[in-house]
Amino acid sequence: MNKRLFNIHKLIGINVLLFFFISIFFGILTIFRPYVSFWEDSQKHISNIEIQNINFEKCLKEIKKRKYIGEDGKVMRNDFIKLLLPAKEFKSTNLIQLSNRPNFYLNPNTCKKIKPKSFTISKFFEMIHYGRIFKSLIAQMIFGFAAVAVVFLSLSGIVLIIKNNYKNKKTKSVKGFFAKYHRLLLLYTLPLVFMFGLTGALFNLGIYSTPVMTNYLTHSKTSNLLTVDKNILLDRDLKLYPPSQKVKTLDINTLYKKAKESFSDISFYSIQIYNLDDVKARVKFIGYEPKTFFISSVYNESYVVLNGTNGEIISKKSASDGTFVEKTLDSVFYLHFVRTFSDIPRILFALICFIILFGITASLLLWMHRAKKDKFTYKVLEPLSYTVVLGSLLSCSLLFATTWMIPKQYMHFNLLNNLYNTQEVLFYISFILIFIYIKIVSSLYKASKYALFFSGILFIIASISHNLTSGFNIYKSYKLGLNEIFFTDLVLFCLGLLLIYFSYKLPIKYFIETPKNEHGK
Numbered sequence: 135m136n137k138r139l140f141n142i143h144k145l146i147g148i149n150v151l152l153f154f155f156i157s158i159f160f161g162i163l164t165i166f167r168p169y170v171s172f173w174e175d176s177q178k179h180i181s182n183i184e185i186q187n188i189n190f191e192k193c194l195k196e197i198k199k200r201k202y203i204g205e206d207g208k209v210m211r212n213d214f215i216k217l218l219l220p221a222k223e224f225k226s227t228n229l230i231q232l233s234n235r236p237n238f239y240l241n242p243n244t245c246k247k248i249k250p251k252s253f254t255i256s257k258f259f260e261m262i263h264y265g266r267i268f269k270s271l272i273a274q275m276i277f278g279f280a281a282v283a284v285v286f287l288s289l290s291g292i293v294l295i296i297k298n299n300y301k302n303k304k305t306k307s308v309k310g311f312f313a314k315y316h317r318l319l320l321l322y323t324l325p326l327v328f329m330f331g332l333t334g335a336l337f338n339l340g341i342y343s344t345p346v347m348t349n350y351l352t353h354s355k356t357s358n359l360l361t362v363d364k365n366i367l368l369d370r371d372l373k374l375y376p377p378s379q380k381v382k383t384l385d386i387n388t389l390y391k392k393a394k395e396s397f398s399d400i401s402f403y404s405i406q407i408y409n410l411d412d413v414k415a416r417v418k419f420i421g422y423e424p425k426t427f428f429i430s431s432v433y434n435e436s437y438v439v440l441n442g443t444n445g446e447i448i449s450k451k452s453a454s455d456g457t458f459v460e461k462t463l464d465s466v467f468y469l470h471f472v473r474t475f476s477d478i479p480r481i482l483f484a485l486i487c488f489i490i491l492f493g494i495t496a497s498l499l500l501w502m503h504r505a506k507k508d509k510f511t512y513k514v515l516e517p518l519s520y521t522v523v524l525g526s527l528l529s530c531s532l533l534f535a536t537t538w539m540i541p542k543q544y545m546h547f548n549l550l551n552n553l554y555n556t557q558e559v560l561f562y563i564s565f566i567l568i569f570i571y572i573k574i575v576s577s578l579y580k581a582s583k584y585a586l587f588f589s590g591i592l593f594i595i596a597s598i599s600h601n602l603t604s605g606f607n608i609y610k611s612y613k614l615g616l617n618e619i620f621f622t623d624l625v626l627f628c629l630g631l632l633l634i635y636f637s638y639k640l641p642i643k644y645f646i647e648t649p650k651n652e653h654g655k
Contacts, residue, residue: 136297145284148515152522153265153280155494157334159526160511163256165484168226170256173622174537177250179606181615183242185402186394190386193217193230193245194410202235204306210235214374218573221403222618223476224422224431226256232402253545253555255533265338278338284331288324295321307469307644308644312500319493326469329489364482372408372416372439379413383442386417392445393419396438398454400424407442415442422612426453428449431468434460487532495523499644517572524585525565525631531592532564533557534626538599578643583637590633597627 163170173177194215202210218231220242229250232238241248261269265277295317302314320327386405394400402421409415420437424431430436430453439448456464468482498519505512536557545556572581600623601607611620 135315135459136240136267136294139290140294143287144293144501147287147497150283150287151282151494151620153277154284155491155522156492156526157263157265157277157589158330158494159260159281161298161330162484162487162491163259163530164263165480165487167256167260168222169618169622170259172222172228172256172616172618173228173600174255175251177239177241177248178606179604179611179616179619180241180243181229182222182228183220186387186390188219188230188387190244190390190405193240193242194386194407196245197232197235197242202238204503206225213375213377213408213412213415215407215410217405217407219403219405221401224403226402253557255537255557258533258558258561259530267557271415273336277334281331281334281338285328288328288331291317291320292324309500311502312496312503316493316496317502319489319496323490324532327490328488329469332639333466336466337470355471366388371406372418375409375412375414377409377412380411381413381415381443383407383411383417384445385416389440389442389445390419392440393417393438395508396447396450397421397423397436398425401547409442413443416440416448417442423453428468429456429461429464430455431464431471433467434464440571498523516567516578520572520578520581521565521569524582527589528568528592529561531589531630532560534601535592536560537596538603539595552610579640579642582645583640586633586637590630590635590637593626593630593633595630597623597630 165568197215198212201212201389204210214234215232216229216234218225218233220228220230222228228242228243229248230240230245232240237249237252239248239250240246261267265274267273300317302318305311305314386407388401390405393402400421400423402419404420406418408418409416416580418437418439420435423436434453434456436452438450440446441448453461502512502519503518505515540556547556548554568581568585571584572578575581597608606614606616606619608620608623611617611623
């Protein structure tokens with residue numbers, strides 16, 4: 135029984151660990167998405183502002199200056215406005231976004247329209263973390279099934295540890311070293327590993343990957359679950375009435391204060407205005423309650439709807455009023471999204487994820503040391519594993535470096551009547567190149583050293599190029615209180631130095647194939 139379970143655990147593990155590695159690696163980057171998002175776009179190099187200090191009347195005037203054509207070809211109504219407010223923790227942005235207008239953003243300090251970058255590496259990292267490689271539904275569902283396998287690996291791993299009663303003694307063998315830290319690191323982080331597997335499966339297979347079922351249930355009207363009238367994820371918009379009697383809507387800043395007073399503790403991240411400057415005007419304020427963050431952070435929205443003409447409460451919903459499904463989804467997904475986290479919990483959470491990442495790497499290396507070298511499986515998975523591990527680091531550093539090195543006019547190119555993003559193409563090319571290098575050189579040690587070294591160089595280039603080309607050097611960022619940008623520059627530079635140091639100190643004994651006349655420095 136133990137041997138059979140061990141073989142199944144090993145077989146499933148080696149087939150899904152690479153997917154899990156990619157998800158965790160880019161998940162760590164996604165944890166710091168607010169920092170990366172603010173750093174990579176000069177339009178977001180602005181000082182923070184409290185929501186109550188935003189001049190909403192000025193912003194509304196800027197919005198109503200222009201007419202917009204909707205997807206149906208009709209002019210969009212200017213009395214229906216949906217604002218996403220600056221929310222570092224919740225939405226990873228410090229801009230105001232008009233969500234029911236295409237690519238409409240405002241600087242919250244000036245209320246002037248700005249145009250942020252269309253492709254951002256912070257969003258791209260998140261897509262890779264969710265398995266949306268090449269924006270493919272198939273890839274996303276593969277990541278979902280891999281997440282199901284992680285749940286099995288977590289449970290079977292516990293059974294094997296209990297049944298075999300492993301001793302975590304000091305060991306001089308490389309196999310023993312990897313076996314020990316494979317067990318210890320993943321055992322100590324098992325609650326998070328299990329949670330990642332469970333929520334990843336629900337996220338990729340149960341919620342966002344249901345176009346076929348949605349298409350069937352709506353009789354081919356739509357494949358998008360979020361557009362269905364009775365979906366469990368998002369509240370529907372309020373009814374928008376035809377224009378009737380013109381009445382000036384109360385100042386939004388005044389209504390914002392009334393909305394805040396209706397809750398003991400709430401952070402609003404969205405304002406929706408219906409029938410602006412009409413007798414039927416209503417303003418909906420949506421947010422989360424920090425004191426009940428576990429059930430009020432993702433889908434279980436807290437909101438209050440105010441009468442736009444007199445400020446009276448029309449309806450209100452707090453976190454405790456949410457349905458069982460809403461509360462359950464929020465509690466399940468809270469840690470996966472890491473929303474509403476402040477900086478200290480965010481860093482601690484990332485450190486735990488680093489431990490998981492090292493545990494996964496130990497698992498991969500353990501399998502390689504135990505596998506028969508003449509087997510086809512080994513010959514395929516060995517270079518592929520190193521390509522994924524080293525390629526993730528190299529491609530990530532390359533994206534950071536090219537963010538400020540590539541001129542704006544070269545960020546996109548046209549090929550065969552298709553528009554491609556240069557950084558995205560470089561991301562995938564880096565994996566291909568490192569795979570080719572591993573096959574040609576046949577030295578995993580050399581490949582690892584050079585990957586660490588060049589990744590370090592690229593991270594340093596990223597920090598320096600931002601300082602030279604953005605107009606915001608590290609001293610200026612510090613003086614202006616742009617903490618996210620200051621710390622991102624500092625961390626990138628220090629991380630680069632650390633990787634270069636590791637490239638020189640990398641011990642050769644952990645590598646199976648040792649190139650001739652190659653010695654560690």
